[in-house]
Amino acid sequence: MTITIGLIGCGYIARKHLNSISIVKDMKLTAVSDLDSCRMIDAVQIYSQLSGIQQPEVKLYTDYEALLLDKTIDVVVIATSSNAHAQIAMRALAHDKHVILEKPFALSTRDAVQLIERSISCNKHVLVCHQLRYRPVFQLLKKVIDEGLLGELYYGVVSIRIHRPKKYYSESNWKGTWDKDGGMLLNQGIHVIDLLVWYMGEIKAVYGNISNKLDIKETEDVALGILTFDNQATGIVEANTITQPNNIGYSISIFGEKGTISIEGPNLNEIQRCYIPNSNYNNKLDEILEDHNEHVYMYQNFIKVLNKEEMLYTDIKEVYPTLMTIFGIYRSSALTKRINLPLETFSTMEMKEEKNDS
Secondary structure (H helix, E strand, C coil): CEEEEECCCCCCCCHHHHHHHHHCCEEEEEEEEECCHHHHHHHHHHHHHHHHCCCCCCCEEECCHHHHHCCCEEEEEECCHHHHHHHHHHHHHCCCCCEECCCCCCCCCCHHHHHHHHHHHHHHCCCCCCHHHCCHHHHHHHHHCCCCCCCCCCCCEEEEECCCHHHHHCCCCCCCCCCCCCCCCHHHHHHHHHHHHHCCEEEEEEEEEECCCCCCCCCCCCEEEEEECCCCCCCEEEECCCCCCCCCEEEEEECCCCCEEEEEEECEEEEEEECCCCHHHHHHHHHHCCCCCHHHHHHHHHHHHHHHCCCCCCCCCHHHHHHHHHHHHHHHHHHCCCCCCCCCCCCCHHHHHHHHHC
């Protein structure tokens, strides 16, 4: 059975989705929606080039509600500005669609909880694009941890040291804003933070500090989080988007009772340390390190989920603790004190109001 896809939002990130849809067997793009007609036409042309389908039959909708009314569409991919993610996903569920949703899936606890509850009541799947969980090297690292080969986990660290110039924000009316974008951690930092939470477990308390250095934007470009996990392990999040003159890259390090694994690099493609005693996994990590087809694997997993062959790795309920962790860092920074998790309420709009009050 072919799964039909409707894409809402035809900006830069849409290309990744178009590529995966074109590669994955039994998937077909049948509709796109964007306020900009030119971007819709470009998206269809990109899909045609990637899939090799000449003049694909893809409907164009300037109103995403019209796309949602199309009963021939099985799955909706949402790749809009961050503030619209939860709202459009709620409408998609109301129209009996499964959802593939770009991160962050919400900018408030209220929207996040409502979306989770709606997905359950509608009995529909919502995949959130935390695609690094699908990269083979990180899948294997999860297996190593779950099998206890690192022993008790003591400490985990993630680092984001990248460059986002002023032009990056000035070319868009939503990037770098608290109400539409949500912040650097929710956009650039969320992937490695998600890995840390996936490996180390949920977090019971956080101390955060953020600061803004670029006057062209509202949100943070430097952030620090000190995390206390439920198992009493400690974590550090260290992130910035002002690294000059260009990206250094990302890193994740896990320190356990018996072993240590540290992966870093411009695309998390360098093993700095791999020490797993009495295991043949050490060489396997090297063998799969360069496999970066995680976005395609994410879509393949979703197909198998719809066919009831696998569980969904990045189900919306599973990634909610990652969102909560970042919300905790923000709230802690605003109040300048340690915060217990989970938060009952939070919205990135609080950060906008906090800046206006200061």
